[in-house]
Amino acid sequence: MQTLSDDEDLIRAAQSGDMASLEILLDRHHDRIRAVCARVVGNHADADDAAQMALISIVRNLERYDGRAKFTTWSYRIATNAAIDELRKHKRRPTSSLDDEDQHFEPVALGNMADATAARLDVNDGLDQLPEEFRMPVILRDLCGLDYDQIAEVLEIAPGTVRSRIARGRGKLADLIGSISPDGNQDATGGVQGTDHDH
């Protein structure tokens, strides 16, 4: 007997007006949508707002979803759009101290020396120093685990461009990690200045 277990079943039922299926679908995908929003906008309050807007957008457009793209790919596209919208909206309004508190350190459990330095770098601070065109592919690759073709579909750019942008984004982050001294401070010459690795 087939159960309402996979996304396609849930989507079909939701498109037919089954609210219970819609709720399961949203519940199932909320966390990954919210995660990508969090990494794009860099703080929890805006991430929650962006995730909510993404879910609403998914609901409003679900009728048009025809299954040609995977639901996860489709919904990542909506999530990244919502997060970028939120980011731009946020840039237009003053940052409150609460937002600063949100930028808390998120510990990274990693092994070697380079990773130990990486652990001193706040993820959001690091990503915040990347241009948007580098940040998005890196997030979709490293956080969401999408392959180059899927990222190309989400961002509407060529797979070759995805590959080079991921490399440049990671390269800049690696340089930033390299500029962090063992006591956790950033070298005066550090940051994401152009290096040999920039192309």
Next chain:
Amino acid sequence: MTTEFDDELLSAVLDGEADPQTVAAVQADPDAARRLAALEAASALVATPPAPATPERRAASIAAALAAAQPAPEVSSLSVARERKTAAAAPRRRQVNWLAVAAAFAFVLISAVVITGIVGSNSADVVDTAADASDDAADAVEEVAEAAEESLSADSATMAESATADEAMEEAMDDEEAMEGDAMEEEAMEEDAMETEDSDRETAATTTTTQRLSAEPFATNNLLLLEEAIDLGVVVPVLRPTDPELLSVVNPECLNPELPPDIDQFAFAELGEFAPPPQLVVVQFDPFDPSQVILIFDAEDCTPVG
């Protein structure tokens, strides 16, 4: 670094996208291996999952999305959509109303000063100045309203937490009923405005009471109001790139041939309702995310608008 391998190649190795020979060569090169480790650390940093939403906030987001699944009335307009948006944000309404009252009062006051100025002098310069002042006043009203909306958006989470989807819908319906009287009053004002052909923005916004969610052009006075209508969901994609209705007015060369042919992604709009002939424009939406506008362009010469 002296390695012959650049970040793009090393990154491809990291992602399993490089051939075995390249992988072996990278592993044999100490500099390349070191850089690969640095890239891997950067990748692992980004892969760290962010802290999740609180259970309350998570539930509120899902409830808000479920509430959005409720069917909306077929016929809409800017004024109705604005009312609906206000109704959906019921708990924050009190603040909106105070600001709206203040804005309206300011507008009336400024208009009175302007009219007094006109009556006091017949010179054309004064009339021009008065018209400019009137536009400025309308702008000020819009800015106040926008500021009110922005200041209130922060409260949306609280609103979502405090009401279930059903309660929110019920409240919205009650609000719509309560607003019917106001709407009739507004319509009477709109008729007066049309008679005098006053083209200020607020008037234009409230004279679009018969727009429908169809391929009919959405008629409005300017781009700002069109963008608001898009934002409020009054203008939505209703045409496909192959629709004869679209091709009859738009040069096909303006349409990217790679657009998916069977997805609604365009809408028409007429700008300059009170300044004929209106400019027919095409709103192009993202075919995979119809809430996003890619471009608004002139239907005749395809130049971007705005």
